[in-house]
Amino acid sequence: MMLPQSEKKLLCMGMVHIPPLPGSPLFDENGGLQKIFERCANDFKVYLDSGIDGVIFENFGDVPFYPDKVPPETIASMTWVITHCLQKFIGEKSQVPNSLMELMDTLPERCD
Numbered sequence: 001m002m003l004p005q006s007e008k009k010l011l012c013m014g015m016v017h018i019p020p021l022p023g024s025p026l027f028d029e030n031g032g033l034q035k036i037f038e039r040c041a042n043d044f045k046v047y048l049d050s051g052i053d054g055v056i057f058e059n060f061g062d063v064p065f066y067p068d069k070v071p072p073e074t075i076a077s078m079t080w081v082i083t084h085c086l087q088k089f090i091g092e093k094s095q096v097p098n099s100l101m102e103l104m105d106t107l108p109e110r111c112d
């Protein structure tokens with residue numbers, strides 16, 4: 001059954017664009033993961049404070065994207081950054097749904 005337009009709730013999702021991670025050509029060796037985390041945590045907090053319905057994290061900074069396999073350091077780095085962002089705000093507004101998007105041209109079975 002279709003709901004009347006007045007009863008539909010539109011959701012708003014935010015996107016945290018993760019800067020270049022270890023292993024990608026533009027990774028900032030001097031700033032390291034801490035600098036990436038600080039930027040992502042700041043973006044994530046802005047979304048939390050705005051009352052967003054959900055957040056997606058993606059490794060947009062890792063251009064060019066990996067055509068065959070996602071390197072293990074990419075998966076590990078994304079996991080570290082996202083986990084730390086979520087942990088930083090536990091108890092504040094931790095009920096925000098989140099997702100992870102790995103930008104690549106591959107299928108999960110080709111991941112290392």
